[in-house]
Amino acid sequence: LIPAGTDKASKTMRIAVDAMGGDKGPPEVARGVIEAARGSQTHFLLVGDPAVLEPELARIRPGLANVELVPASQVIEMTAQPALAFKRMPDASVVVAARMVKEKKADAIVTIANTGAAMAASLLTWGRIKGIDRPAIAVPLPSLTGTVVLLDAGATVDCDPNNLFEFAIMGSVYAQNVVGVHKPRVGLISNGEEESKGNTLVKRTHALLKQPLTEDSPFEFIGNVEGRDIFRGHVDVAVCDGFVGNVVLKTGEGVAEMVLRLIKAELGRHAWMKPFVLPLMPALRRLRQRIDYAERGGAPLLGVNGICIIGHGRSDAYAVTNACRTAERAVQNNIVETSRQRVCEMPTPPPTI
Amino acid sequence: LIPAGTDKASKTMRIAVDAMGGDKGPPEVARGVIEAARGSQTHFLLVGDPAVLEPELARIRPGLANVELVPASQVIEMTAQPALAFKRMPDASVVVAARMVKEKKADAIVTIANTGAAMAASLLTWGRIKGIDRPAIAVPLPSLTGTVVLLDAGATVDCDPNNLFEFAIMGSVYAQNVVGVHKPRVGLISNGEEESKGNTLVKRTHALLKQPLTEDSPFEFIGNVEGRDIFRGHVDVAVCDGFVGNVVLKTGEGVAEMVLRLIKAELGRHAWMKPFVLPLMPALRRLRQRIDYAERGGAPLLGVNGICIIGHGRSDAYAVTNACRTAERAVQNNIVETSRQRVCEMPTPPPTI
Numbered sequence: 079l080i081p082a083g084t085d086k087a088s089k090t091m092r093i094a095v096d097a098m099g100g101d102k103g104p105p106e107v108a109r110g111v112i113e114a115a116r117g118s119q120t121h122f123l124l125v126g127d128p129a130v131l132e133p134e135l136a137r138i139r140p141g142l143a144n145v146e147l148v149p150a151s152q153v154i155e156m157t158a159q160p161a162l163a164f165k166r167m168p169d170a171s172v173v174v175a176a177r178m179v180k181e182k183k184a185d186a187i188v189t190i191a192n193t194g195a196a197m198a199a200s201l202l203t204w205g206r207i208k209g210i211d212r213p214a215i216a217v218p219l220p221s222l223t224g225t226v227v228l229l230d231a232g233a234t235v236d237c238d239p240n241n242l243f244e245f246a247i248m249g250s251v252y253a254q255n256v257v258g259v260h261k262p263r264v265g266l267i268s269n270g271e272e273e274s275k276g277n278t279l280v281k282r283t284h285a286l287l288k289q290p291l292t293e294d295s296p297f298e299f300i301g302n303v304e305g306r307d308i309f310r311g312h313v314d315v316a317v318c319d320g321f322v323g324n325v326v327l328k329t330g331e332g333v334a335e336m337v338l339r340l341i342k343a344e345l346g347r348h349a350w351m352k353p354f355v356l357p358l359m360p361a362l363r364r365l366r367q368r369i370d371y372a373e374r375g376g377a378p379l380l381g382v383n384g385i386c387i388i389g390h391g392r393s394d395a396y397a398v399t400n401a402c403r404t405a406e407r408a409v410q411n412n413i414v415e416t417s418r419q420r421v422c423e424m425p426t427p428p429p430t431i
Numbered sequence: 432l433i434p435a436g437t438d439k440a441s442k443t444m445r446i447a448v449d450a451m452g453g454d455k456g457p458p459e460v461a462r463g464v465i466e467a468a469r470g471s472q473t474h475f476l477l478v479g480d481p482a483v484l485e486p487e488l489a490r491i492r493p494g495l496a497n498v499e500l501v502p503a504s505q506v507i508e509m510t511a512q513p514a515l516a517f518k519r520m521p522d523a524s525v526v527v528a529a530r531m532v533k534e535k536k537a538d539a540i541v542t543i544a545n546t547g548a549a550m551a552a553s554l555l556t557w558g559r560i561k562g563i564d565r566p567a568i569a570v571p572l573p574s575l576t577g578t579v580v581l582l583d584a585g586a587t588v589d590c591d592p593n594n595l596f597e598f599a600i601m602g603s604v605y606a607q608n609v610v611g612v613h614k615p616r617v618g619l620i621s622n623g624e625e626e627s628k629g630n631t632l633v634k635r636t637h638a639l640l641k642q643p644l645t646e647d648s649p650f651e652f653i654g655n656v657e658g659r660d661i662f663r664g665h666v667d668v669a670v671c672d673g674f675v676g677n678v679v680l681k682t683g684e685g686v687a688e689m690v691l692r693l694i695k696a697e698l699g700r701h702a703w704m705k706p707f708v709l710p711l712m713p714a715l716r717r718l719r720q721r722i723d724y725a726e727r728g729g730a731p732l733l734g735v736n737g738i739c740i741i742g743h744g745r746s747d748a749y750a751v752t753n754a755c756r757t758a759e760r761a762v763q764n765n766i767v768e769t770s771r772q773r774v775c776e777m778p779t780p781p782p783t784i
Contacts, residue, residue: 220689221689222689222692222693232622235622235629235630236630236631267678268674268678269585269588269673269674269677269678269681270677276588276674277588277589277672277674278589280674304677304678304681304685305677305678305679305680305681305682305683305684305685306681306682306684306685306688307681307685308682308685309682309685309686309688309689310685310688310689318678319630320622321621321622321629321630321633321675322674322675322678324622324623324657324658325620325621325622325657325658325671325675325678325679326658326678326679326682327658328622328657328658328659328660329658329659329661329662329679329682329683329686330658330682330686331658331659332657332658332659332660332661332662332663333662333682333683333686333687333690334686334690335659335662335663336573336574336575336662336663336722337686337687337690337691337718337722338690339575340575340718340721340722341694341715341718344714344715344717344718345711345714347714351710351711351714354707354708354710354711355707355711357704357707358698358704358707358708358711361697361698361700361704362694362697364697365690365693365694365697368693369689369690369693
């Protein structure tokens, strides 16, 4: 094995950012990247249409030598079929960005919004990490005490127990190296805490995860967790298949949105309330920010042989900056190499499952 | 077929309430039942330990002839294995209540908290509705515009497409006859709205549900819905397997709890806030009530050959009263017979699926 990271640490880090996505458009992405570049040693490669990006850079870049424009003439639309688009659009911004990593011109990519295109570009350009069967999207979510990493949030909808076992390893590597949890507590999402609870997939995965790990195991398996435990801060990594994870993520978004809207309705019901509510608005805005996971720095696509951080479609410049910082930490701590090693070290699951 | 309901409508309705469950204990259940009995024509049979219930009834019953105590000497604990407990405890309150329906001494049961025991007692005493393979728990949840019925919330964790198809029928019968929606919109919970999204189970179920229904179809299939659509009021019935449904329910609880706690923390951060927050407290309490589904009248166990309404463990007397009202509506509108007929009328799904 190549000793990880030693070489890269001495070189300048390079992050390729696909500038052509997001609800707010390329200029917003550019602003986020420029903010990330200020005071950073990292070299940022902004990949996209020069006609759109050049004016924005000219306007606010002066003096920033570490933001470079890389032209890409195509854009994969949100409605495109990702694998097909990947084949037909070799000059799409996300494809160009992924290729730069393959050609060792960049150390990671950051892309906003189009998860399918990001997955296709990463998987088809880099392949998977040896020993890992399926990729997973890990989303850092707010909890009562900090951050919980939920995976898979939608990369692999039909999973077997072995996939979920690998998600647990990759998720804990991420929690340890990027979120900064010393020994992550891993929970398996189920319909009850008891070991007897779960559908067939979860019961089999539980059996895999509870086998005795090595003494210096990188994580602690705390058993099944229910949907409500995810947000209570009892767990650092919550593992499930991509179907369930996506439903959890969207349900959480929906409920938070509903509660905030109902607060607004209740606190706007009578005119007399206004003078009481107004001074509290900054506190309510802080709350909204705190639970908005779009601002938490993007979600890594794990299991691919490279670093790809995917930002939420709603990302503003601030969220893009956070996604760039996440990419920096992921490169610094070499999560790809660490995941590869951890999977090698793990006891081989019984082949019959 | 026996013409449904005609006979029962002329008779006094009788509802057997298992008084021995719930976090707040039997006296709280008794108070809820007494409140339901006031001004109602229904006869309530309060099933449980006379030593516990008699004092409570003596204290507040005077004048209420329609609440009757039915002795039951055993209680199934929350930790018991339900099917085993059912066999070993023939005089458990929930078993006695279910048997009264079987013996035509009651028209429905209401029970608090122990979902497993309620399922075992209902299924093993009454059996399933002819044509329905698996039971489902339907939970009425708050949405931005009213109520959405989520099923299955945990009765059947491993489902096939045919089970979900039957859940759609039963859920729409419930939405129509108990919640009061003229023609319920049924959505299939998935990881994306497009027909191509979903795991294998959901894709196959989608194919079943989208086949042309009869002209007087009792529901409209609106396709896949994402987790966040559930709470936006776009759908009246949200269908999924019992594993996913349980995770959605608990996730929703967890997020709502987190948001409310964070509001409390933000609005209690500085002493100067207090005079502004205090007058708004009633509004914030209204909000909490509005999103607390425990108060929404209990969740029916559908697919069994009888009416069983299960209340949340946290139920207070008010929630018990609501669960009794739900049971009354379910009996009045004869949801068991209606579900049986609807399943008969549906086109038979292709046998290969």
